Amino acid sequence: MxxxxxxxxxxxxxxxxxxxxxxxxxxxxxxxxxxxxxxxxxxxxxxxxxxxxxxxxxxxxxxxxxxxxxxxxxxxxxxxxxxxxxxxxxxxxxxxxKQCESITIQIAHDDVHPHKDRPMRMPMGGVLDTLLETINAWSLVPNLRRLSVEYMNAGFDDIFARAGFAPLPEQITHLDVRYSFSDAMPIWLAESLRRKQEKQRRFRWRAVGISHLSRSGAGSRRLSIRKDALR
Incomplete structure (x- = not known):
C-alpha cells in the first residue's frame, strides 16, 4: 500500500x-x-x-x-x-x-485420551518412514545433517520400537527427539505416561552416523538411548 x-x-x-x-x-x-x-x-x-x-x-x-x-x-x-x-x-x-540442512517432523497422537483398548494412532510416523527411505534410497539432500522428531501427546517408546529409523541416512549426524503435550492433554494422563515408561533394552535399529543426540520433554530415565545403538 x-x-x-x-x-x-x-x-x-x-x-x-x-x-x-x-x-x-x-x-x-x-x-x-x-x-x-x-x-x-x-x-x-x-x-x-x-x-x-x-x-x-x-x-x-x-x-x-x-x-x-x-x-x-x-x-x-x-x-x-x-x-x-x-x-x-x-x-x-x-x-x-543441496541447501537442505535439517528436517523436522511432528508425530502427534490423534487422540488426547488414549485407552488401553484403543492403541495410539500416529499417521505421521508412517510419513517419517517414507521420507527417510526415499532420501536414503535416492541419495537426495546430500547436505542433510540434522533430523528432529517432535512427539505430541505420545508415549516414550515409539522411537525404540520404530523400524523406520533403520534407513536413517548416514550423513545425518544430529538427532533431536522432543516430547510435548497439548493443552487438551490432561496433566494426570501425561504424568501417567511418564511413570509407566520402562527402560528399553532392545533396539530394532542402529544409527551409526549419529554423533550428537539431544532429547527434551522426557526425564533421563524415560529416554536413555545406549551408545551402542548410535555406534
Whole structure:
C-alpha cells in the first residue's frame, strides 16, 4: 500500500527466521506457511530460502510434494487439481536439495485420551518412514545433517520400537527427539505416561552416523538411548 514504509530486508530476514524456528504446532506452522505466500515478493523469497534450508513437515500432503520436488527439482506441474494447502505452499517452495540442512517432523497422537483398548494412532510416523527411505534410497539432500522428531501427546517408546529409523541416512549426524503435550492433554494422563515408561533394552535399529543426540520433554530415565545403538 502506498505511504507504508518498507522494512529493511535484514529485519524481514530476522523476523521470518525467528518465527520459522519457533516451537509451533502443526496447525500454527501451516497457517504461517500459507500466509507467507500472501505477504509480498520479498517476504516470499526470504521464506523460500529459510524453509528450503530448514525443512518442516507439518502434514502428509506436504511431505508428498516435498519428495516430488527434491526428486524432480524442475517440475512445475502439481498433481493436485485444486489449490490445496500443500500445492499453494509448494508452488512457493524453492526445492534447492543441496541447501537442505535439517528436517523436522511432528508425530502427534490423534487422540488426547488414549485407552488401553484403543492403541495410539500416529499417521505421521508412517510419513517419517517414507521420507527417510526415499532420501536414503535416492541419495537426495546430500547436505542433510540434522533430523528432529517432535512427539505430541505420545508415549516414550515409539522411537525404540520404530523400524523406520533403520534407513536413517548416514550423513545425518544430529538427532533431536522432543516430547510435548497439548493443552487438551490432561496433566494426570501425561504424568501417567511418564511413570509407566520402562527402560528399553532392545533396539530394532542402529544409527551409526549419529554423533550428537539431544532429547527434551522426557526425564533421563524415560529416554536413555545406549551408545551402542548410535555406534
Amino acid at each position: 502506498a505511504g507504508i514504509p518498507q522494512l529493511p530486508v535484514e529485519l524481514l530476514m530476522k523476523i521470518v527466521s525467528t518465527f520459522w524456528h519457533m516451537p509451533l504446532s502443526a496447525t500454527e506452522r501451516i497457517i504461517f506457511m500459507r500466509s507467507s505466500a500472501l505477504v509480498n515478493s520479498t517476504w516470499a523469497e526470504i521464506y523460500s530460502f529459510e524453509s528450503s534450508r530448514d525443512v518442516y513437515i507439518p502434514s502428509a500432503a506436504f511431505c508428498d510434494h516435498f519428495i516430488e520436488r527434491i526428486r524432480s527439482p524442475r517440475a512445475t506441474t502439481l498433481r493436485t487439481a485444486a489449490p490445496s494447502f500443500a500445492a499453494t505452499v509448494m508452488a512457493l517452495f524453492s526445492p534447492r536439495p
